[in-house]
Amino acid sequence: MRRAIALAGLAALAAGLVCGFAALWHTTVPGDLRLPGIDARAVLGAGAVERAQRYQDFAIATFVLSTLAGLVALALYARRGPGLVRKSAAGPLGTGFLLAMLGSGIVWVTQLPFELADLWWARRHHVIETGYLDTLLGGWAGLGGRFLVICLTVLIAMGFGRLLRATWWVPTAVAFTAVTLLLAFVTPWLLTGQHAPRRAALRADAARIAAREGVPDVPLRIEPIRDVTPSPNAYAVGLGPSRRVVLWDTITGFPARQVRVTIAHEYAHQARHHILKDVAWFLLIALPGGLVVALVLRRRGGFVRPEVVPLVLLVVALLQLAAMPLQSVVSRHYEAEADWRALNTTRDPAALIGLMRNFTRVALADPDPPGWYHWLADDHPSLAERVAMARAWAEREHVASP
Amino acid sequence: MAEGAVQIVVTDDLARSRVTVFFRLLLALPHLIMLGLLTAVALLLAPIAWVIALVTARVPDGLHEYFVTVVRYATHTYAYLYLAAQDWPPIAGARPYAIDVVLPPAPVRQNRWSVAFRGLLAVPAILLAGSLGTGVFTTTAYYLSFGIAPTAALLGWFACLARGRMPRGLRDLVAYALHYGAQSSAYLLLLTPRYPDSDPAATAAAVAEPPPAHAVGLDAGAEDPERMRLLVFFRGPLAFPHLAWLTLWSVVAVPVAIAGWLVALATGRLPAFAHRFLAARLRYATHVTAFLYLAAELFPGFTGARGAFPIDLALPPPQRQRRWTILLRGLLALPALLVAGAIGGLQALAAVLAWFAALVTGRMPSGLRGVQLLGLRYQGQVGAYLALLTADYPSSGPERRP
Numbered sequence: 013m014r015r016a017i018a019l020a021g022l023a024a025l026a027a028g029l030v031c032g033f034a035a036l037w038h039t040t041v042p043g044d045l046r047l048p049g050i051d052a053r054a055v056l057g058a059g060a061v062e063r064a065q066r067y068q069d070f071a072i073a074t075f076v077l078s079t080l081a082g083l084v085a086l087a088l089y090a091r092r093g094p095g096l097v098r099k100s101a102a103g104p105l106g107t108g109f110l111l112a113m114l115g116s117g118i119v120w121v122t123q124l125p126f127e128l129a130d131l132w133w134a135r136r137h138h139v140i141e142t143g144y145l146d147t148l149l150g151g152w153a154g155l156g157g158r159f160l161v162i163c164l165t166v167l168i169a170m171g172f173g174r175l176l177r178a179t180w181w182v183p184t185a186v187a188f189t190a191v192t193l194l195l196a197f198v199t200p201w202l203l204t205g206q207h208a209p210r211r212a213a214l215r216a217d218a219a220r221i222a223a224r225e226g227v228p229d230v231p232l233r234i235e236p237i238r239d240v241t242p243s244p245n246a247y248a249v250g251l252g253p254s255r256r257v258v259l260w261d262t263i264t265g266f267p268a269r270q271v272r273v274t275i276a277h278e279y280a281h282q283a284r285h286h287i288l289k290d291v292a293w294f295l296l297i298a299l300p301g302g303l304v305v306a307l308v309l310r311r312r313g314g315f316v317r318p319e320v321v322p323l324v325l326l327v328v329a330l331l332q333l334a335a336m337p338l339q340s341v342v343s344r345h346y347e348a349e350a351d352w353r354a355l356n357t358t359r360d361p362a363a364l365i366g367l368m369r370n371f372t373r374v375a376l377a378d379p380d381p382p383g384w385y386h387w388l389a390d391d392h393p394s395l396a397e398r399v400a401m402a403r404a405w406a407e408r409e410h411v412a413s414p
Numbered sequence: 415m416a417e418g419a420v421q422i423v424v425t426d427d428l429a430r431s432r433v434t435v436f437f438r439l440l441l442a443l444p445h446l447i448m449l450g451l452l453t454a455v456a457l458l459l460a461p462i463a464w465v466i467a468l469v470t471a472r473v474p475d476g477l478h479e480y481f482v483t484v485v486r487y488a489t490h491t492y493a494y495l496y497l498a499a500q501d502w503p504p505i506a507g508a509r510p511y512a513i514d515v516v517l518p519p520a521p522v523r524q525n526r527w528s529v530a531f532r533g534l535l536a537v538p539a540i541l542l543a544g545s546l547g548t549g550v551f552t553t554t555a556y557y558l559s560f561g562i563a564p565t566a567a568l569l570g571w572f573a574c575l576a577r578g579r580m581p582r583g584l585r586d587l588v589a590y591a592l593h594y595g596a597q598s599s600a601y602l603l604l605l606t607p608r609y610p611d612s613d614p615a616a617t618a619a620a621v622a623e624p625p626p627a628h629a630v631g632l633d634a635g636a637e638d639p640e641r642m643r644l645l646v647f648f649r650g651p652l653a654f655p656h657l658a659w660l661t662l663w664s665v666v667a668v669p670v671a672i673a674g675w676l677v678a679l680a681t682g683r684l685p686a687f688a689h690r691f692l693a694a695r696l697r698y699a700t701h702v703t704a705f706l707y708l709a710a711e712l713f714p715g716f717t718g719a720r721g722a723f724p725i726d727l728a729l730p731p732p733q734r735q736r737r738w739t740i741l742l743r744g745l746l747a748l749p750a751l752l753v754a755g756a757i758g759g760l761q762a763l764a765a766v767l768a769w770f771a772a773l774v775t776g777r778m779p780s781g782l783r784g785v786q787l788l789g790l791r792y793q794g795q796v797g798a799y800l801a802l803l804t805a806d807y808p809s810s811g812p813e814r815r816p
Contacts, residue, residue, distance in 0.1 A: 099642060099645060099711065099712060099713060100712060100713040101712040101713065101714055101715055101722055101723050101724070102712075102713050102714060102715040102716065103715050106713065106714075106715050106716055107713070109655060109713075110652070110713040113648070113651070113652055113655075114644065114645075114648065114652075117644075117647075117648045117651065117652075118644075152650075152651070153650075153651075155648065155651035155654075156650065156651040156654030157654070158651075159651045159652065159654050159655055160654055160655050160658055163655040
């Protein structure tokens with residue numbers, strides 16, 4: 013009987029996941045849109061593309077190596093970590109905190125050489141200006157905040173694990189989603205140093221685009237970052253009353269049309285509730301992920317004893333790696349929608365293509381990264397795909413494009 | 415006496431003449447000038463002694479004798495200035511004094527490597543001596559903090575003027591600072607190859623009478639110097655969740671303490687609930703500090719339970735207290751809080767030094783652990799006095815190890 017109930021529950025979960033995927037996947041990008049082939053070198057400049065590719069090749073190599081190093085470290089920790097329970101006088105939950113924090117700390121140490129190598133590479137290419145010591149000490153000090161979050165995570169998961177034994181993963185996934193939702197809501201208020209645009213023209217552009225996107229109450233903020241990096245960037249954050257669009261001050265020096273299309277892109281994220289949808293996707297991924305962890309822990313008595321924490325860390329890392337392509341494709345899907353709406357709003361494909369040229373030139377973003385990497389980890393369409401979308405839109409709307 | 419040991423001798427009887435206390439700084443001035451001149455000459459001779467010791471592995475007799483004179487004279491002078499002794503000290507340490515140090519009577523053969531790097535090796539000791547407010551280079555104290563000895567002297571000045579006696583705890587604290595200052599000076603001036611021992615228990619053993627019993631004690635158990643480097647490296651971030659939890663706990667403790675104070679004013683006794691709650695918080699703070707400052711190896715629990723941690727605060731049950739002392743508790747605690755602040759600075763510095771030492775050697779130096787035990791006990795006594803958990807005034811003097 014219990015088995016039947018469990019199977020029915022799993023079937024209901026699977027059905028729910030499928031429905032959720034289908035509902036969240038829908039965007040306003042026309043289903044019949046076909047992107048034309050693009051010669052990135054011709055459109056974005058051969059020299060810039062080569063330089064960007066060289067730059068990104070190194071970054072991809074360190075990404076692969078650091079991921080492998082992290083997994084190896086976690087695998088070793090899963091074997092040796094349980095012995096560390098003797099270093100705790102904190103009871104099962106507190107010991108779980110300790111083991112989780114140490115696991116995270118060990119991963120941080122394994123990532124550090126790659127992080128420093130990335131920094132060296134970025135500094136060499138003038139993509140970032142941060143010092144090595146700042147990175148080192150900042151990373152060590154930042155572990156405090158990371159450890160606090162880890163303790164909260166273990167408290168939730170192990171708390172439910174000790175309370176519910178078999179079905180702990182369901183309320184845990186829901187609780188994690190609630191925390192993610194809360195964080196998404198409060199994050200804008202935790203970001204300091206941002207200010208309203210000082211240029212009246214920029215303010216007017218933002219207000220006009222926000223009104224056109226149907227989110228007139230979402231403000232635009234400028235984040236000073238020029239001292240850290242010359243790379244351009246922008247993002248949308250917050251939920252409901254905390255929503256805002258943020259431009260790095262490095263992008264505000266770009267031509268006004270390119271700034272406009274950037275703003276329109278970010279307002280499109282807000283208009284289409286992409287942040288809220290990201291949280292929903294998190295739940296859809298966390299539920300089956302939690303089930304997998306629960307299945308792994310079943311023979312070890314569930315998520316009850318702190319000794320299982322190192323194993324949980326390993327399993328979660330593997331699940332994150334497995335879920336990465338799904339998260340990336342979802343992210344790319346929404347980014348493509350934001351581009352499409354930005355084109356509809358500004359009706360300026362040339363500006364979007366110009367922006368991509370600048371991304372290649374200044375941020376050294378590879379316009380056409382290796383397919384496997386794009387599939388696994390790219391959270392934006394490649395620059396070539398974005399140029400192709402601009403051209404497809406222009407063709408559809410009979411607007412001239414470069 | 416072990417070869418190269420620097421011992422303190424305390425024969426002071428705590429009685430003070432109010433007139434000489436009132437004018438103590440002026441009376442000490444001739445000695446300070448004389449000491450300044452002798453120290454300047456010693457600093458000029460020190461490099462010569464260093465070169466000779468590098469070649470012969472020992473300091474010449476004449477230089478040794480001169481340095482012994484300077485270190486002893488500095489101890490006498492600062493003992494007088496800081497009110498740890500009553501009589502005007504003999505010029506240039508010509509006679510024994512109420513607070514005296516016994517230094518190696520003849521030059522000791524020393525390892526040439528240790529001589530070669532003496533200046534570098536002595537840096538931690540000089541820093542600690544600076545924080546204590548003693549030693550040849552007393553001025554370092556004013557860069558780090560006001561220093562323990564000057565703080566104790568300032569408070570002792572008021573106490574002596576009022577009562578005609580130096581409080582035992584303050585006298586012993588100054589004696590401890592002087593003892594460590596003499597050790598660090600002796601080490602730096604090549605009078606001894608023994609590294610300065612900051613364990614206050616060594617000073618406590620030199621005082622004829624044991625300190626009076628206090629209602630609040632520290633149960634430190636047997637010393638386990640082994641430290642796991644992984645736990646040492648991440649010690650600060652690992653303590654972060656505890657510090658966050660302690661802060662939350664403190665937010666609740668303040669209104670509980672105020673309510674308890676009001677009830678105690680009426681009944682002469684802290685209510686049982688408030689006593690339990692505040693005692694648990696104080697114990698928890700002791701556990702967290704012991705962990706953060708490397709006095710203990712184990713990760714502490716989050717409840718402050720009695721006996722749950724190797725270093726624990728022994729607190730008395732609720733006691734009837736005089737209402738006027740309850741009414742003025744905050745005011746009465748001010749001098750103790752000043753001393754606690756100075757000791758807190760010493761603890762923090764000792765923890766930083768211990769962090770490096772434990773990372774390199776995998777062991778906690780016993781002297782630095784002794785500093786932490788002194789601080790934990792005193793901070794616990796101050797906290798307990800302030801929270802009405804005891805009527806006993808905090809005693810800052812070092813305690814003998816059982």
